[in-house]
Amino acid sequence: MKEIAASLVTETIRDMCIQANVILPEDVAASISVCHAQEPWPTAKETLEELLENMEIARQEDLPLCQDTGAASVFLELGQDVHITGGNLYEAIHEGVRQGYDAGYLRKSIVADPLRRKNTGDNTPAMIHVDIVSGENLTITLAPKGAGSENMSRLGLLTPSAGRGGVVDFVLETVRLAGPNPCPPIVVGIGIGGNFDLVATLAKKALLRPLDQPNSDPYYQELEAELLEQINALGIGPQGFGGRSTALEVNIETYPTHIAALPVAVNINCHVARRMTVTL
Amino acid sequence: MHISIQTPLSLETANSLRAGDTVLLSGEIYTARDAAHARLVELIHRGEPLPFPIQDAVLYYVGPTPAKPGQIIGSAGPTTSARMDVYTPYLIAQGLRGMLGKGRRSPAVVEAMKTHGAVYFGAIGGAAALLSKCIVKSEIVCYEDLGAEAIRRLTVRDFPATVVIDTQGNNLFELGVQAYLDSVK
Numbered sequence: 001m002k003e004i005a006a007s008l009v010t011e012t013i014r015d016m017c018i019q020a021n022v023i024l025p026e027d028v029a030a031s032i033s034v035c036h037a038q039e040p041w042p043t044a045k046e047t048l049e050e051l052l053e054n055m056e057i058a059r060q061e062d063l064p065l066c067q068d069t070g071a072a073s074v075f076l077e078l079g080q081d082v083h084i085t086g087g088n089l090y091e092a093i094h095e096g097v098r099q100g101y102d103a104g105y106l107r108k109s110i111v112a113d114p115l116r117r118k119n120t121g122d123n124t125p126a127m128i129h130v131d132i133v134s135g136e137n138l139t140i141t142l143a144p145k146g147a148g149s150e151n152m153s154r155l156g157l158l159t160p161s162a163g164r165g166g167v168v169d170f171v172l173e174t175v176r177l178a179g180p181n182p183c184p185p186i187v188v189g190i191g192i193g194g195n196f197d198l199v200a201t202l203a204k205k206a207l208l209r210p211l212d213q214p215n216s217d218p219y220y221q222e223l224e225a226e227l228l229e230q231i232n233a234l235g236i237g238p239q240g241f242g243g244r245s246t247a248l249e250v251n252i253e254t255y256p257t258h259i260a261a262l263p264v265a266v267n268i269n270c271h272v273a274r275r276m277t278v279t280l
Numbered sequence: 281m282h283i284s285i286q287t288p289l290s291l292e293t294a295n296s297l298r299a300g301d302t303v304l305l306s307g308e309i310y311t312a313r314d315a316a317h318a319r320l321v322e323l324i325h326r327g328e329p330l331p332f333p334i335q336d337a338v339l340y341y342v343g344p345t346p347a348k349p350g351q352i353i354g355s356a357g358p359t360t361s362a363r364m365d366v367y368t369p370y371l372i373a374q375g376l377r378g379m380l381g382k383g384r385r386s387p388a389v390v391e392a393m394k395t396h397g398a399v400y401f402g403a404i405g406g407a408a409a410l411l412s413k414c415i416v417k418s419e420i421v422c423y424e425d426l427g428a429e430a431i432r433r434l435t436v437r438d439f440p441a442t443v444v445i446d447t448q449g450n451n452l453f454e455l456g457v458q459a460y461l462d463s464v465k
Contacts (some may be wrong), residue, residue: 041460043300048439050407058409064345067408067428088327105354107345107428117315148360170414176434180453181360183405199296235461239382239404241344241442242456244464274408 002079002136004280006087009140012278013096013126016142017072019106020276021064024055027210028187028248028273033186042245045277050272051238055116066272069106070144072097072126075208081136090128098122109147129201141208141277149186149270153176155200158262167192167264174266175231175247180240183270186212186250188231191265196257203267206251208275215252224250234270238271248273282440288336289377292400297335297443298453303401304438307337309380311432315421324370331422331431338378338402343428344412353418353434357408358382361400365389371402372398374451380441386394394449402440402452414439 032055036048058065074093084092093148101108101123110124111117144218154174158166160217171190191202225248237243248271257263285293287307297303310332312320322329341361345354361381368379368391382405385393393400393434403411417435424430444452 010462041463043456044460047404048412050404054404054407054410057413060354061409063409063412065409066406067342067344067355067357068359069345105346105348107343107354109343109428121427151360177316178404180402182361183382197440235457235464237404237457239442240384240453240457241402241444242452242458242460 001081001083003083003085004138005085006089006092006147008280009084009089009092009138010096010099012140012280013093013142014075014100014103016140016276016278017097017100017106017144020057020142021069021104021106021144024063024065024272025210025275027212030056031211031248032271034187035248039243039245041237041243043241044237045243047238047241048107048245064106065274066146066270067107067146068146069101070107070146071110072123072276073143073145073204074126074128075141075143075205076128076130077133077139078130079135079137080132082138092224093128094124094128097124097126116155137279139277139279141275143208143275145274146270146272149182149268152182153203153265153267155265156263157196158264159260160262160263164223166262168230170264171227171266172230172234174268175236176234178268179236182268183272184240185238185245185271187248187269187273188227188250189267189269190250190252191267192254192263193257194253194263195261196263198255199263199265200267202253202255203265205270206253207267209251211249220254221253224252284438285377287338289338289399290336290397290424291377292340293303294377294397294463295447297399297446298450299443299446299455301443303378303443305338305380305401305441306437306439309340309434309436310344310421311340311434313341313429315426316431319423321367321370324374327458329454330374332433335375336377337375338380339371339376340434341379341381347418353415355408356412356415358403358405363383368392368464372396390445390449390451393445393447397447399447400445402444402456403439403441405416
């Protein structure tokens, strides 16, 4: 059994909040560069160039890439042989977010109640998902995500006869409806299977997979490639001003489902696809 | 070729712009998001004066990150304009001439823009560090209790934007996509 101090979790989350909002993961930056190199439409290429410039300024001057520094989504893989000491794990995470968003001069974008809408003032609470795994490590992934892309995400409870074609249609319809709003080029996270609640989590987890790592199952790897091609044939382009680069990547995660069900969820992320992982 | 534009934005200048034009905005603009819009429209409904001169004004839909010590403003890119759509026609009827944001507008907003002569500019969503460099002054006008959503008066210099919807209702989200698709046929 390994002991991990709650205060270490807090410090780790604090530092991750600050860094993840300033520096994009290498695979995302590389993907934007590739899109820029391959983009045939001049106005789209120019927009992509400005995104690359934005990344450079953010890094050099230690500025948040986007003013929407997001809700702090935190995903834990908690080894079952880990013992958290000196505090409550969830509280430790919220405290890390509180400290990180303050020290990093990040925007506080969380309201305490969805209808009464008073800002909590410190960007807490975090949105926390926990998976219990084997072993004695705690792996923390932080993914700050803005509302512009979140608001364009959709969930559909298809039925089995819809099949692969139904899933493709639902995804394309979602991207078309989103159009310019979620800040294309987007990353498309897709969950297929499970049930109503699990499929949404799958879609969000799909966004955590590096863009240069296709699905390990060749069947879904092919579906990812097909969807990316079809999405980039829509012509929406960066910012919706037209062009090839509508999506950087499509990631699919799946889970077994009921004989009568075919749930599908599409979680859209903007090009500022922030994510950072640390293992304690 | 960028067109340099000075704010306040006159009707004449607004009418001269076409969807797809790229511009560099200079002068004073005002920030407002959902919560501030709700208050402004409430004032209009009550027949009370607005807290800043709306005639020929340009509104920027932005909630910046907090400024660090010594900074004028934090990162300051556009937010999704569609959330303001329910309020916008009231402001356009009061003289609002330009809007700066990202994403689509509703048919009701476009109608108001055509009727009164207003322009919708798109700024690059997610390029907030870059765009903050074009802001040379920032002061809070009102609604400080709204934090990032307070109304600010910004002085901008050569702020890059694209005309997305012009005063005739031409829309780059349709025209640009179609032009690209035609080019790859």
